[in-house]
Amino acid sequence: MDALYTAVATATGRDGRAVSSDGQVDLPLALPPALGGDGKGTNPEQLFAAGFAACFASAMAAIARQEKIDVSDVSVTAEVGIGKDASDGGFALSVVLRAELPDHLQGERGRALLEKTHAFCPYSKATRGNIPVELVIE
Known part of the structure; x- marks a missing residue:
């Protein structure tokens, strides 16, 4: 790259x-x-949460433009958790991405948009297989 x-x-x-x-x-x-x-x-978790939320929202806007979907009212909140890693006694991270979607994006349409965004977002790519990431529509 x-x-x-x-x-x-x-x-x-x-x-x-x-x-x-x-x-x-x-x-x-x-x-x-x-x-x-x-x-x-x-702390690093707050910085990572801010970066992931911003990147995911930007990636969603790019996908939405391609599909001609209005996401002007969308916001993304990232919750980054840190806890003990049972495999080595150190620490590990987890992420919950909460996308606040308008009514026209509730249900399967919104879920499809989130899944496409998660496949496209650079932060999602970087964490895939390393950190559990949960996608939530609100």
Whole structure:
């Protein structure tokens, strides 16, 4: 693959800072209280959730344009969970993608759109087979 764009960011750990090479991202990082931290900063799971939600929504818009479907009122929320990985004692992620769809996209039409989007989205491709991803229509 020839990259059309490459994002570059450096982090100093979960209790540190994340900074992008262009300075657009410059955030304090902190463990969330659920993992024993003070929560006085963002965390990798929040950043991943924001990126996945944005990418999935953009991918859905691309699919919708091809199929001449109006998705102007659609929003996507990503819930990224982290928990113990029983296979190695470390940690693992899970994702729930919630697509808030208008009435004309409820039911099978919306489900088909989500499935096509999930097949097309770069984040979905990257996680497929590695992280369980649940698609929910709301």
